[in-house]
Amino acid sequence: xxxxxxxxxxxxxxxxxxxxxxxxxxxxxxxxxxxxxxxxxxxxxxxxxxxxxxxxxxxxxxxxxxxxxxxxxxxxxxxxxxxxxxxxxxxxxxxxxxxxxxxxxxxxxxxxxxxxxxxxxxxxxxxxxxxxxxxxxxxxxxxxxxxxxxxxxxxxxxxxxxxxxxxxxxx
Amino acid sequence: xxxxxxxxxxxxxxxxxxxxxxxxxxxxxxxxxxxxxxxxxxxxxxxxxxxxxxxxxxxxxxxxxxxxxxxxxxxxxxxxxxxxxxxxxxxxxxxxxxxxxxxxxxxxxxxxxxxxxxxxxxxxxxxxxxxxxxxxxxxxxxxxxxxxxxxxxxxxxxxxxxxxxxxxxxxxxxxxxxxxxxxxxxxxxxxxxxxxxxxxxxxxxxxxxxxxxxxxxxxxxxxxxxxxxxxxxxxxxxxxxxxxxxxxxxxxxxxxxxxxxxxxxxxxxxxxxxxxxxxxxxxxxxxxxxxxxxxxxxxxx
Numbered sequence: 001x002x003x004x005x006x007x008x009x010x011x012x013x014x015x016x017x018x019x020x021x022x023x024x025x026x027x028x029x030x031x032x033x034x035x036x037x038x039x040x041x042x043x044x045x046x047x048x049x050x051x052x053x054x055x056x057x058x059x060x061x062x063x064x065x066x067x068x069x070x071x072x073x074x075x076x077x078x079x080x081x082x083x084x085x086x087x088x089x090x091x092x093x094x095x096x097x098x099x100x101x102x103x104x105x106x107x108x109x110x111x112x113x114x115x116x117x118x119x120x121x122x123x124x125x126x127x128x129x130x131x132x133x134x135x136x137x138x139x140x141x142x143x144x145x146x147x148x149x150x151x152x153x154x155x156x157x158x159x160x161x162x163x164x165x166x167x168x169x170x171x
Numbered sequence: 172x173x174x175x176x177x178x179x180x181x182x183x184x185x186x187x188x189x190x191x192x193x194x195x196x197x198x199x200x201x202x203x204x205x206x207x208x209x210x211x212x213x214x215x216x217x218x219x220x221x222x223x224x225x226x227x228x229x230x231x232x233x234x235x236x237x238x239x240x241x242x243x244x245x246x247x248x249x250x251x252x253x254x255x256x257x258x259x260x261x262x263x264x265x266x267x268x269x270x271x272x273x274x275x276x277x278x279x280x281x282x283x284x285x286x287x288x289x290x291x292x293x294x295x296x297x298x299x300x301x302x303x304x305x306x307x308x309x310x311x312x313x314x315x316x317x318x319x320x321x322x323x324x325x326x327x328x329x330x331x332x333x334x335x336x337x338x339x340x341x342x343x344x345x346x347x348x349x350x351x352x353x354x355x356x357x358x359x360x361x362x363x364x365x366x367x368x369x370x371x372x373x374x375x376x377x378x379x380x381x382x383x384x385x386x387x388x389x390x391x392x393x394x395x396x397x398x399x400x401x402x403x404x405x406x407x408x409x410x411x412x413x414x415x416x417x418x419x420x421x422x423x424x425x426x427x428x429x430x431x432x433x434x435x436x437x438x439x440x441x442x443x444x445x446x447x448x449x450x451x452x453x454x455x456x457x458x459x460x461x462x463x464x465x466x467x468x469x470x471x472x
Contacts, residue, residue, distance in 0.1 A: 014299065073249065
């Protein structure tokens with residue numbers, strides 16, 4: 001996939017995140033499509049590409065937000081590293097891996113954003129465990145629901161993009 | 172002559188038979204026979220009529236079918252147009268209701284109208300994350316919107332403008348964790364600071380503790396309005412905010428907190444009012460809410 005197509009795809013994801021995702025939300029929670037795209041790409045194409053995707057996508061989201069730059073891009077890059085590490089530790093083809101990685105990535109992404117929000121605000125932004133559970137669990141559930149919707153098309157895209165496979169040839 | 176007499180005889184006989192039958196029509200026996208004949212003939216007659224009609228229909232079918240098809244097409248078109256018109260009418264009605272509500276809010280706040288323009292804005296996108304709560308509105312610098320302008324809807328306070336572009340602005344909702352608003356409980360006049368949380372809950376903090384033998388400062392069901400007080404007084408006073416649904420009291424602290432349910436449903440915000448040119452009057456903004464401890468961690472949002 002060339003640079004322009006990649007940029008177009010990532011811009012589309014950022015726009016969907018800002019416009020469509022809130023409509024598919026559950027109370028204050030909404031599916032984190034950008035996070036899912038980064039996790040899936042890290043699993044199918046490795047951490048290096050996913051890190052670039054996370055940076056570009058995160059900067060796009062930062063532009064759509066009124067927060068300081070880095071509020072989205074830094075947690076997304078951390079997620080790319082986590083998912084990429086998971087791929088190298090376990091075998092990336094197993095279908096359980098995307099589920100496990102989505103759970104871990106959602107928690108990491110949420111906690112990092114809360115920590116950064118606390119830094120910006122200059123104090124805690126959580127007023128109890130119920131707040132943490134009340135916000136992270138619905139996001140997790142929505143992410144797991146949306147995972148198959150994004151996983152299979154992105155995996156197909158990655159395979160198509162990877163070119164012909166090397167084989168042993170016919171005798 | 173003989174032939175003439177034979178004809179007149181037959182005519183006479185016919186008249187006699189006719190007169191007799193007419194005379195006998197009321198007799199039961201004759202009526203019975205007539206009914207029987209009618210019953211036998213009725214199905215045959217109906218069948219014959221049906222066959223005739225069918226035959227006529229078959230003969231006329233090609234022309235009629237074409238006409239009917241045209242008619243169905245025209246009715247379907249009409250139906251589709253009516254459906255579209257109905258949907259548009261529904262949209263217009265809903266928009267009309269929303270605008271009426273906004274107008275009512277504006278009429279109720281003459282002080283704000285006098286001081287500047289209120290710009291109606293349509294929200295078109297939200298903060299791209301679950302933990303941060305904001306919206307974009309389609310009015311910006313061109314329409315006179317400035318950073319820190321308060322934003323409200325007909326139901327109550329929505330937030331304040333945090334970033335302004337040429338034709339769009341970003342609004343931080345009061346449910347955002349970075350937001351804080353000086354508020355007052357209508358019943359007890361107790362003041363406090365309303366802060367948002369990542370989960371989108373509203374928490375009224377720093378409400379003074381209850382005094383013995385006096386009404387409690389905060390109760391479930393109390394209405395909460397903006398106080399117009401706080402560090403930079405970003406919000407005009409007496410804008411409805413929400414209702415207290417839970418009081419979190421602790422004897423170990425000098426103040427108490429309360430969970431507030433907002434009047435505005437942030438999930439389906441469509442039209443909002445950006446209150447432009449509103450600036451705190453002299454005296455506003457100097458004072459902190461009565462319950463805020465000196466050096467508290469409540470930052471203005």
